[in-house]
Amino acid sequence: MGITGLFLISFLMVHCFLNSLIFINDGGETFNLGAEFMAKNWVIRAMEIVLFGGLLWHIIQAAVLTRENKKARPVAYAASNPSANSKWYSRSMGLLGTILLIFLIIHLRHFWVVSRFTDEITSGKETLFNEMKEVFSQLWVVILYCLAMVSLGYHLLHGFKSAFQTLGWNHVKYNSMIEKIGVIISIVLPVLFAAMPIAIYMGLIK
């Protein structure tokens, strides 16, 4: 889970950086350039396959772990006070991840399917930027994306530092740094991602 998790975080960073190009507010010119580069570069195309493999592996591992862990405690406690010893989001990674998976299916339908399996964008009829403006003109989409980003924030808040622990990359000199970077990533990435639909819906991005 650690390796695949960190790999997926590295993807999120690239994704977030490229999409943040819309904040330049130049009518999507720079953003479209970036999108075109990503669509045509063969290295990126190959990485797309690795990315889906990584995502699938992350999900399979989670399913296997959850099954084994449920089996390890067949009878639940009658009285339980888990908040006394651990954070709710560290115990709810499966739930947060499921919310993210549902969001991801809708999100892929919105953008990935349109750009990869229709000729809308490749034919030059439409740009990804315009697609974004159209999708984010619907209020329910904006709300869904924001809620998903809250899930992402908490998922990363546990996931980032947990990955280092799982991989044994742990040292008194670097532990506090890992913790801080984890907190920063879990705030910056979801906030930037959520700002995109909000800004477009409010008409701040022309």
Place this chain on the structure above:
Amino acid sequence: MSGNMNLTLKVWRQKNKNAEGKLVNYQVKDISPDMSFLEMIDVLNEQLIVKGDEPIAFDHDCREGICGMCSLYINGRPHGPKDRITTCQLHMRSFEDGQTITIEPWRAASFPIVKDLVVDRSAFDRIIASGGYVSVNTGNAQDANSLPIGKEDADLSFAAAACIGCGACVAACKNASAMLFVSAKVSQLALLPQGQPERYLRVHNMVAKMDEEGFGNCTNTGACEAECPKGISLSNIARLNRDFFVAGIASDN
């Protein structure tokens, strides 16, 4: 006496391993706040014996917090509401007059219930037997003293060796994982020169045994560290993971 307490207890009663168990309500009166939790159960058991009922079976031995025998999941936490203590070190002053206290056994597939609140923790013994030892003759006291060991390593090893094998980590973990226990038993030897010859074989065998015994997987919630009466650190789990990784890619076994 003034200040004494009346309490309602909900205690898990189960005749044997295969019987159905259930929570049974008991009233205890005039409990001194200076009693230990186990002494309070002793009082209840005296009452039950006088009435001709079966006393509640529970694990206990040294009653001074060093043997790891006492267990009990009290009001949703292993060893009760206080940190860094065992149940025998828990006093009734940590509760309030009139309170209802739920007492359950450790819950894990790998810790089957023997009777009432007693669980079979021999899975831990089998993990130790699979590699938690050194096969070299370590000599006498002066031989140990002649081996130079860094103060930091000695301290870390000693802190890991403080584990009393009570199983609170498994009880607290939402996955019933034994990683904190196994990591302490791996670390206490991995940090010392005497542990080096079998270092990677040990971690490999002990983790294999842990999985075979049916404990869950570690998802790093940290509940074990928070509930450990001896303050065993999560950094031991990171060391276990590191050694396990090295054992997987670079050792002969």
